[in-house]
Amino acid sequence: MVDPTTETCPEFAGALYAGICTDLIAATGQTEQEVIDRLVDTWNAGHKERVLAWEQQQENEALAVANAERARVAQEEAEHALQEAEAQRERAEAEKKKPKMNGFKEASTVGDFLAPRPSQYAVQKLTNFEYVELWYFSPDGCKEALKTSRSVADDYGLTKVDDQLTIRPVSAFKPRRQH
Known part of the structure; x- marks a missing residue:
């Protein structure tokens, strides 16, 4: 319109x-x-x-x-x-x-004892399915590994695994002294 x-x-x-x-x-x-x-x-x-x-x-x-x-x-x-x-x-x-954080009891205590573990050398031998003496898993061997272990700043070395060059802690290559 x-x-x-x-x-x-x-x-x-x-x-x-x-x-x-x-x-x-x-x-x-x-x-x-x-x-x-x-x-x-x-x-x-x-x-x-x-x-x-x-x-x-x-x-x-x-x-x-x-x-x-x-x-x-x-x-x-x-x-x-x-x-x-x-x-x-x-x-x-x-x-x-999302993972939920579990609650905690304020009255509970945390132990101050660290269970001894075998040395990195012994664990590495087991991982590679190689022979390792039982002494490394005895209480004396675990105490010795605890005394001689270092912090995160361990020395590292190069090794060849499956035709590849890798870095591993030096403690995984050398045995600890036995008593």
Whole structure:
């Protein structure tokens, strides 16, 4: 529909409408001015109706656009809420899978005794399925390994294992002295 607010009333007194005016004057017996006034009034009434209909249509279209926008926003919010719920569920799942730290009793004590272990040399021999004397696993052998062991800063040496060059603690290559 074209915007009727830009329309202007035709000039009913002009030559274009002279034939219609003459016919109306003859049919109704009114004066020329009364016929022209009646035509202008009729046009104005029709113009008002067209303007009102156009404004109503514009209002309906604006309302439809607003409703569509609200529906789009509501759908986006629903999708966002769904994504947020999914993310929350995934976080909850991840939280369930996270290892939990066990509680502890404050009154419990920790021993100050370290159980003796065999030397790295003996363990390495077992790992390689090689012969190792039983003394290394005796209490004396484990005590000796504890006395002579060092911290993390042990000396390291190169060795060949399965055709590959590897680094191992030097203590894995030399036997401890036996008593």
